[in-house]
Amino acid sequence: MSETPAARLRALLASGATVHSTFVKLAALEVIDLLRGAGIDAVVVDLEHSQLSDAQARGLVRHAAALGLPAVVRLPSVDSGLINRLLEAGAAGIQLSTVTRRGQVEELLAACRFPPAGRRSLSLSHPAAGYGSESVSEHLARTQDGPLVVVQIETAKTDDPLSTILAGTDVAFAGTTDLAVDLGVRGPDDPAVDEVVGRIAGAVAAAGPPTVLGGWASNSIAADRLTAHGARYITMSSDLALLAGAVRRELFSPAYKENKQT
Secondary structure (H helix, E strand, O other): OOOOHHHHHHHHHHOOOOEEEEEEOOOOHHHHHHHHHHOOOEEEEEOOOOOOOHHHHHHHHHHHHHHOOOEEEEEOOOOHHHHHHHHHHOOOEEEEOOOOOHHHHHHHHHHHOOOOOOOOOOOOOOHHHHHHOOOHHHHHHHOOOOOEEEEEEOOOOOOOOHHHHHOOOOEEEEOHHHHHHHHOOOOOOOHHHHHHHHHHHHHHHHHOOOOEEEEEEOOHHHHHHHHHOOOOEEEEEEHHHHHHHHHHHHHOOHHHHHHHHO
16 A cells, blocks of 8 residues: 555655645535645644534545545544544544643553554554555554644643653644633734744754644734744644635625626
C-alpha cells in the first residue's frame, strides 16, 4: 500500500512548508471534493463544534483518504474507541481541544500509538490496512510514526508548563477565539491574544522538531499574524463560514441588489 495520509502530512511539515487547512462541519462529501480541487493541503473534520455524527465524520475521513487528502479530526476529549475507528478510517491526525495538562497529552498519545508506545488496539479489517491485505508486521511498519498529535492551547494559563505539555506532540495549536474569550478581550485580533500566541511560539521553539506552531485564522490577515510567529499549521475559517461569506457577498452585494431591481 502507499504511504499513509499521516506520513504525507508529516513530510510536508518536515519540509518546512506551511500546511493550510479548514474546518469541515458539513456532512456532504462534496465539501471534501471542493476543498481538494481548490488545492488545500488538509482538512480538519470538526467533532467539537459541529452537528456531525461520529459516522458522518468517519465517512468524511474515509472520502478524504481515498482522494489522498489528509484529514485531521478535532475532538473535545480523548475517546480511545472513537480515535481508533477514525484512524482505521484513514485519519491523518487527532486534534485535541482545550489542553491544559500533560495527562491529557499522555492519554491522547496512548490512544494513537500501538504497544509498546501506547495502548491502541490492532486490527487489519479496515480501510487503513487494506482490509487485511497487509500483515501485522507490514501494517505496524507502515504506521510506525502514528498519526499527527495536535494539541489546542486555548487558555492563557495552563495547569502544567507548556514545555511539559508539548513533549512528543506534532503541533501546538493556538485556539485564538477561545483565547480571546478566556482573556476577556474583544476578539482574536486583540494584542493580548497575540502575546499568548507569542508565548506558545516560544515554547514550540524550545521544544524543537518535530513540534510546530499552528493556529486558527478567520482570514488572511489573521493568518499573517500567525505566520509572523512562525506558524506552519494554519486552519483558516470553516466550510460553513466560507459558505456564509459567499452568500453575503454574492446575494447581498450592491451589484446583486441593483441587478435584482432591474
